Amino acid sequence: MIKEPQQRPPLYLLTGLAVGLLAGLILAWILWPARVIGVSPASLDEPYKEQYRLMASLAFAASGDLGRAQARIALLQDSDPVRALTTQAQVALANSATQREARALAGLASALQGFVTDQAATAQAINTPDLTRQDQVSTPFESGAESASYKLQDQELVCDSVDTPPYLKIFVFDANANPQAGVQLVLKSEEDTADLSTGLHPEMSPGYAEFILTPRVVYSLSINGDEMMGGIQAAACETESGEPAWGSWLLLFNAEP
Amino acid sequence: MNLIFSNRYALFGLAILLGFVAAVYYGWAARPVTVRDAEPTLLREDFRADYVLMVAEAYEADHQVERAIGALGFLSQDQESYNPLVFVSDAMAFGVDAGYSVADLERLQILAAALKTFDPGFAATPTP
Numbered sequence: 001m002i003k004e005p006q007q008r009p010p011l012y013l014l015t016g017l018a019v020g021l022l023a024g025l026i027l028a029w030i031l032w033p034a035r036v037i038g039v040s041p042a043s044l045d046e047p048y049k050e051q052y053r054l055m056a057s058l059a060f061a062a063s064g065d066l067g068r069a070q071a072r073i074a075l076l077q078d079s080d081p082v083r084a085l086t087t088q089a090q091v092a093l094a095n096s097a098t099q100r101e102a103r104a105l106a107g108l109a110s111a112l113q114g115f116v117t118d119q120a121a122t123a124q125a126i127n128t129p130d131l132t133r134q135d136q137v138s139t140p141f142e143s144g145a146e147s148a149s150y151k152l153q154d155q156e157l158v159c160d161s162v163d164t165p166p167y168l169k170i171f172v173f174d175a176n177a178n179p180q181a182g183v184q185l186v187l188k189s190e191e192d193t194a195d196l197s198t199g200l201h202p203e204m205s206p207g208y209a210e211f212i213l214t215p216r217v218v219y220s221l222s223i224n225g226d227e228m229m230g231g232i233q234a235a236a237c238e239t240e241s242g243e244p245a246w247g248s249w250l251l252l253f254n255a256e257p
Numbered sequence: 258m259n260l261i262f263s264n265r266y267a268l269f270g271l272a273i274l275l276g277f278v279a280a281v282y283y284g285w286a287a288r289p290v291t292v293r294d295a296e297p298t299l300l301r302e303d304f305r306a307d308y309v310l311m312v313a314e315a316y317e318a319d320h321q322v323e324r325a326i327g328a329l330g331f332l333s334q335d336q337e338s339y340n341p342l343v344f345v346s347d348a349m350a351f352g353v354d355a356g357y358s359v360a361d362l363e364r365l366q367i368l369a370a371a372l373k374t375f376d377p378g379f380a381a382t383p384t385p
Contacts, residue, residue: 012269019273023273024279027277029284033290034290036299037301038301046294072311
């Protein structure tokens with residue numbers, strides 16, 4: 001019986017490929033790596049980062065331009081820029097020859113810390129429901145023309161829980177009181193315009209749309225191009241347990257027959 | 258038989274070449290070595306120009322040319338001997354193209370004017 005020669009896989013080809021790959025990678029990554037130019041300050045070696053940080057501080061000390069200094073320091077991508085500046089300032093402070101540098105570094109650290117604290121305080125003041133300011137918050141009012149194709153059926157401020165953001169929840173029904181999907185809604189504020197559509201939350205209702213209101217911003221609402229309501233604003237409320245929370249505005253619209 | 262062997266050698270060589278070319282492309286273009294601990298000479302042009310602007314801002318306040326020259330040494334490959342005016346001129350050229358404000362361009366000009374009064378063979382103390 002004559003045995004047919006077995007078809008063997010071309011292992012020599014794979015070996016050749018592996019040898020080539022290995023040699024190529026050694027060349028490209030170790031022996032002759034690509035020369036990278038155009039790096040950012042974040043890629044600098046630590047002593048150079050320190051010099052960059054120092055120059056940003058000295059420039060800030062001279063110009064007082066905090067925004068510019070902040071942008072420059074951000075380029076270094078320090079996990080905690082204020083701490084990095086403070087640490088460097090302390091090192092400079094230990095040397096009598098670098099007192100000016102220490103002052104500049106500490107000055108920028110202090111200014112950045114103040115800025116961060118102010119930002120946090122402002123954000124908290126804006127985003128915390130404040131029941132004492134309720135008299136300054138408008139209640140949504142109808143602004144639609146008589147010819148508008150929808151009519152406000154009901155509006156209500158619902159107070160769910162302290163964790164709920166200030167929602168605007170809109171339900172749109174057709175003339176037969178069936179939920180209506182695909183209705184185009186536009187929420188306008190002085191700064192921005194948001195396009196919404198009913199039907200994107202079928203688990204709620206085909207005629208439902210929602211939007212999270214930004215506190216202290218007043219919105220107006222249009223339905224299919226007709227302006228319907230104005231004075232829509234995030235409103236604080238009190239939960240059943242008496243805690244302040246953001247309420248959700250619930251607006252129900254019916255199509256005119 | 259010889260033909261088969263020579264074909265095999267040729268294919269083997271071709272496989273090596275293919276792997277080599279693919280690996281070099283991968284190592285140089287697709288995934289070059291990550292830059293860490295880079296030197297300031299590798300900084301992108303806009304960052305270099307902004308660094309020079311920082312020096313110019315600091316100079317505007319203290320009028321210490323020696324300090325400015327020392328700080329500009331940061332950008333030099335050869336920190337023993339360099340001409341700091343070149344960096345300021347480059348930054349000004351970049352600033353004009355990039356639309357720096359008139360105030361910033363003036364700062365750079367003031368620094369350039371101060372540097373011109375110095376001996377070009379000046380060897381600054383390297384920083385940092």
